[in-house]
Structures are given as structure tokens and as C-alpha cells.
Amino acid sequence: MTYCVGLLLNEGMVLLSDTRTNAGFDNIATYRKMFHFEDPGERIITILAAGSLSVTQTTIARLRDAVDDPDATPATSVMLAPTMLKVAEIAGNALATVRREIDEKLSMAQGASATLIVAGQRKGGVMRMFLIYPQGNFIEATEDTPYLQIGEHKYGKPILDRVVKPTTNLTDAQKAVLLSMDSTLRSNLSVGMPLDLCVIRRDECQVGTLRRIESGDEAFRLMSEAWSQALRDGFTQITI
Numbered sequence: 550m551t552y553c554v555g556l557l558l559n560e561g562m563v564l565l566s567d568t569r570t571n572a573g574f575d576n577i578a579t580y581r582k583m584f585h586f587e588d589p590g591e592r593i594i595t596i597l598a599a600g601s602l603s604v605t606q607t608t609i610a611r612l613r614d615a616v617d618d619p620d621a622t623p624a625t626s627v628m629l630a631p632t633m634l635k636v637a638e639i640a641g642n643a644l645a646t647v648r649r650e651i652d653e654k655l656s657m658a659q660g661a662s663a664t665l666i667v668a669g670q671r672k673g674g675v676m677r678m679f680l681i682y683p684q685g686n687f688i689e690a691t692e693d694t695p696y697l698q699i700g701e702h703k704y705g706k707p708i709l710d711r712v713v714k715p716t717t718n719l720t721d722a723q724k725a726v727l728l729s730m731d732s733t734l735r736s737n738l739s740v741g742m743p744l745d746l747c748v749i750r751r752d753e754c755q756v757g758t759l760r761r762i763e764s765g766d767e768a769f770r771l772m773s774e775a776w777s778q779a780l781r782d783g784f785t786q787i788t789i
Contacts, residue, residue, distance in 0.1 A: 550739035551582055551700040553597035554709070554726050555666045557678040557690040557708050560719050561750040561757070562668050565726040566597050567700075567734075569741035583745040584609050586616065586627055589755040592671045594627050594636055595747055599700035600663030600683070607647045608663070612640060633669055633677035640667050646686030664699045672754050704736040705729030719748055724772070727762075731773045744769075 553566040566582040580602060586594040589778065596612075598605035615621055616628045617654065623629045629637045644665055651661045667687075668678040678690040680697045690697050707730050713722065729742045733740050741764075748758035762769050 550737070551599045552698070552702060552705060552730060552733045552737075552740045553582055553599055553666055553700055554696060554698045554702070554705065554729055555597060555668050555675060555678050555690070556696045556709075556713055556717070556722050556726060557668070557715075558695060558713075558717055558719065558722055559715050559751070560722075561702045561748065561753075562595075562676060562678065563719060563722040563726055564595055564597060564666070564668060564747045564749075565730055566745050567730065567740045568743050568745065569739065570602050578700060579741075579743070580606075580669035581745065583747060584630075585720070585747075585756060586612070586669075587755060588628060590672065591754055592628060592669070592747055593754050593756060594633075594667065595638065595692065595749065595756070596668075597666040597699065598663060599665075601648075601651070601661035603651055604644070604648050604661045604663035604683075605665075607651070611643050611647065615643075626658055630649075631675060633667075633671065633679075635688075636669065637667050637677075637679040637681060640665060641681045641685035641687055644681055644683065648683050651685070666697050666699055668749070670749070676749075676751055682742075701733055701737045701740050705712040719750070723748065727769065727772060728776050731769075 551567050555564040568579045570578045570580050582598050584596045615625045627636045627639050665681040668774045670676040679687045681687040692715050696709050712725050744762040746760040750757045
């Protein structure tokens with residue numbers, strides 16, 4: 550399993566993913582879950598993926614092939630699509646097609662499944678973020694709910710509900726997603742390091758910050774310990 554989260558804010562977007570795909574006593578695999586399609590200054594699209602590795606990797610590969618196709622059109626390539634809504638439709642169609650094909654090959658009662666977060670901006674357009682379901686349909690982040698999660702999302706949701714607003718600055722937003730991930734790492738062994746953190750500033754149309762956080766990262770460890778201590782202190786101060 551995995552955990553991925555994306556925030557859509559007034560200042561830009563913050564996205565975070567883990568890299569664990571299998572968990573067990575002697576079977577742990579690491580694969581990147583964050584993918585970028587970028588023409589700096591013109592267009593940036595970042596995709597986070599959770600679910601069956603065969604589905605997500607094939608979907609991303611087909612999206613890249615469509616971009617490189619000399620006969621690519623605005624209807625087939627995420628780098629030519631006229632709007633982020635069209636990007637979401639292209640990604641959703643690719644995901645649904647791949648899932649159906651793999652289901653047929655597996656011939657199982659419960660087939661492979663995956664979900665995506667598609668976020669980005671084209672020059673002259675607005676920043677948008679979509680959660681795409683296995684069937685290809687999607688929902689969009691809004692001012693009322695300025696974040697989207699996929700994978701093992703329940704453990705990291707409470708802090709996002711409490712602190713994230715459209716006006717949250719990008720520094721606090723990075724802290725929020727990292728603490729959300731820290732809560733998930735502590736409660737679910739199927740989510741694991743290293744982590745990929747991405748910041749995209751509004752109207753820059755390119756990745757502004759891209760950081761790989763490895764196991765044992767000192768800054769992440771100190772943040773985790775400080776958060777744990779703050780929770781313990783808050784707990785002891787509450788009276789009933």
C-alpha cells in the first residue's frame with residue numbers, strides 16, 4: 550500500500566508520497582509514486598499514484614508514450630491538453646483502460662486497482678488538482694477541501710482537517726503534509742520511507758522544490774520528535 554497527499558493552496562501546491570509498495574517481514578519493495586510532466590514556465594503536471602504497481606506503472610508509461618508520440622494531439626497528450634480538466638480526463642481514461650486490461654489478464658474475481666492524484670497548471674490557466682478513481686472518473690480539490698489523499702489516508706487526515714486552509718503558506722503546508730505522513734508511518738507498516746516532497750508555486754509552471762527524504766533524515770526525525778512531545782504536553786494539560 551502507500552500514502553500520497555496533495556494540498557492546493559493560494560500560494561501553490563505541496564505534494565508528498567511514500568515509496569513502499571510491498572510490506573512483510575522479508576519482502577519490502579521501494580518504487581517511486583510521484584511523476585512529473587514538465588515544460589518549465591509553460592506547463593507542470595505532477596501525478597501521485599497508489600494501488601496496484603502493474604496498473605500505475607503501465608498507466609504512467611502510456612501517458613509518457615502519448616507525450617512522445619509524433620502524432621500526439623490535445624486529445625491524447627497531457628502536455629498538449631488545453632486545460633487541466635482535459636489532463637484529468639486523459640489520465641482517467643488511461644487509468645481505466647489499463648485497469649480493465651489487467652483485470653482481464655488476471656481473470657480474478659477481485660482485479661487490480663489504482664487511484665491517482667493529478668495536479669498542475671498551464672501558463673495562463675489556474676492551478677487545479679484532481680483525484681482520479683480506478684474507473685476513470687474524478688473529483689476536484691476545492692476551497693472547502695483544499696487537499697486530496699490516496700492510499701492509507703485515515704491516519705494522516707486529522708491534522709490536515711485541523712490546520713490546512715487555502716491561506717496556509719507553503720512552509721506550513723510542507724510541515725502539515727510531513728506530520729500527516731509521520732502519523733501514517735507510525736500507524737501502518739505498509740507505508741514507508743523514503744519520501745518524495747514536491748512544491749509547485751502558483752504561476753511558475755515548474756517544480757520549485759523537489760526533496761527526497763531518506764530513512765534516518767535528521768530534520769524529519771527532529772520534527773517527528775517535536776510533534777510527539779507537543780502532543781504529549783497538550784494531552785497532560787487537558788483536564789476533564
